[in-house]
Amino acid sequence: MIDLRLLREAPDVVRASQRARGEDPALVDALLEADAARRAAVASADNLRAEQKAMSKQIGKAAKEDRPALLAHAGELSAKVKEAEAAQSAADADLEAAHRAISNVVLPDVPPGGEDDFVLLETVGEIPEFGFEPKDHLEIGESLGLFDMERGAKVSGSRFYFLTGYGAMLQLGLLQLAAQKAVANGFTMMIPPVLVRPEIMAGTGFLGQHSAEVYHLADDDLYLVGTSEVPLAGYHSEEILDLSKGPKRYAGWSSCFRREAGSYGKDTRGIIRVHQFDKVEMFVYTTPDQAAAEHKRLLEWEREMLAAVEVPYRIIDVAAGDLGSSAARKYDCEAWVPSQRTYRELTSTSNCTTFQARRLAVRYRDENGKPQIAATLNGTLATTRWIVAILENHQQADGSVRVPAALVPFVGTDVLRPAS
Numbered sequence: 052m053i054d055l056r057l058l059r060e061a062p063d064v065v066r067a068s069q070r071a072r073g074e075d076p077a078l079v080d081a082l083l084e085a086d087a088a089r090r091a092a093v094a095s096a097d098n099l100r101a102e103q104k105a106m107s108k109q110i111g112k113a114a115k116e117d118r119p120a121l122l123a124h125a126g127e128l129s130a131k132v133k134e135a136e137a138a139q140s141a142a143d144a145d146l147e148a149a150h151r152a153i154s155n156v157v158l159p160d161v162p163p164g165g166e167d168d169f170v171l172l173e174t175v176g177e178i179p180e181f182g183f184e185p186k187d188h189l190e191i192g193e194s195l196g197l198f199d200m201e202r203g204a205k206v207s208g209s210r211f212y213f214l215t216g217y218g219a220m221l222q223l224g225l226l227q228l229a230a231q232k233a234v235a236n237g238f239t240m241m242i243p244p245v246l247v248r249p250e251i252m253a254g255t256g257f258l259g260q261h262s263a264e265v266y267h268l269a270d271d272d273l274y275l276v277g278t279s280e281v282p283l284a285g286y287h288s289e290e291i292l293d294l295s296k297g298p299k300r301y302a303g304w305s306s307c308f309r310r311e312a313g314s315y316g317k318d319t320r321g322i323i324r325v326h327q328f329d330k331v332e333m334f335v336y337t338t339p340d341q342a343a344a345e346h347k348r349l350l351e352w353e354r355e356m357l358a359a360v361e362v363p364y365r366i367i368d369v370a371a372g373d374l375g376s377s378a379a380r381k382y383d384c385e386a387w388v389p390s391q392r393t394y395r396e397l398t399s400t401s402n403c404t405t406f407q408a409r410r411l412a413v414r415y416r417d418e419n420g421k422p423q424i425a426a427t428l429n430g431t432l433a434t435t436r437w438i439v440a441i442l443e444n445h446q447q448a449d450g451s452v453r454v455p456a457a458l459v460p461f462v463g464t465d466v467l468r469p470a471s
Contacts, residue, residue: 117436174362224461233302256377279303400430
């Protein structure tokens with residue numbers, strides 16, 4: 052949730068953020084009205100409770116003959132207090148709903164617009180030139196026995212797959228390399244639960260615009276996570292952290308689940324857009340004043356990992372309309388995919404400022420010992436989708452694929468060859 056102080060002091064900033072995102076600025080006025088109504092309801096209830104307390108003291112001191120009238124008045128006052136408290140509860144609920152309807156306020160330098168309005172920050176590496184027509188990752192993967200889409204669909208339905216043989220080793224190697232790099236950079240490695248309570252899923256912002264993407268187990272009222280960002284964000288919910296020695300950094304290794312609602316006919320071939328995949332995700336708690344610098348660090352760690360797998364990529368500053376509701380700024384690293392002759396996202400890193408932490412009541416103590424809302428950030432270190440970029444960029448004329456040197460110790464071979 053956004054900071055209500057910002058809303059009250061600079062509503063035009065929030066309206067501008069909503070417009071930049073392509074969202075309704077009228078929601079800002081609705082939130083202002085709900086905030087004013089709630090404060091009025093609190094004041095009314097407080098005044099009546101104070102009056103009731105004073106009346107109780109007056110009754111205790113009153114003469115016997117005056118008490119019946121005072122008691123009658125006290126009864127009327129008690130009914131008014133109950134009405135005022137009910138009105139306050141309703142105002143609290145209205146404020147909560149209006150507050151949650153507003154996305155995070157985008158940072159000033161974020162480009163406005165939609166998916167195609169990103170700003171290109173850097174292009175890294177040379178696009179490979181093949182002396183042959185490059186194959187796509189599905190044709191390569193099936194010829195090398197790396198995954199089995201047909202049996203994945205037979206067992207689980209469309210957009211499911213088996214990683215087989217060296218395909219499984221390739222994914223495990225990617226994730227293990229990511230885990231090692233995370234630990235070397237001061238992250239605590241975590242394997243979190245992948246089922247979370249509704250308040251944790253909502254707290255991270257994934258039950259608003261993204262609710263159609265989420266798998267819900269109705270009988271248990273639990274949600275399958277689409278990223279370990281969710282359980283890691285909930286890890287310190289309702290806690291006060293000690294950030295005096297710097298940020299708390301975690302790296303979560305988990306399976307992730309996405310319904311991919313509304314994406315029918317889009318990237319249905321292969322393993323680019325699937326319902327289940329594995330990922331190592333960085334997650335950071337820090338102070339708001341350090342969040343922008345930490346965001347740059349996360350991007351640098353992603354660059355290290357991309358360099359290790361030797362694929363060309365570009366870095367983009369994502370436009371406001373393409374941000375998730377929790378993100379105030381996001382950088383994507385997109386790898387070149389030769390068969391599509393375009394760049395496709397491999398990593399993203401988001402600065403969520405205080406938006407998630409405010410929802411989840413994650414705080415820290417400032418230099419005066421006063422609790423303040425923390426900031427949260429997240430960033431991808433490796434996912435199943437990276438296999439697409441590795442196979443396509445390192446394919447060779449004879450149908451084999453060169454394994455990047457950093458992955459050879461994990462995969463067990465330096466070249467993946469077609470089965471003879």
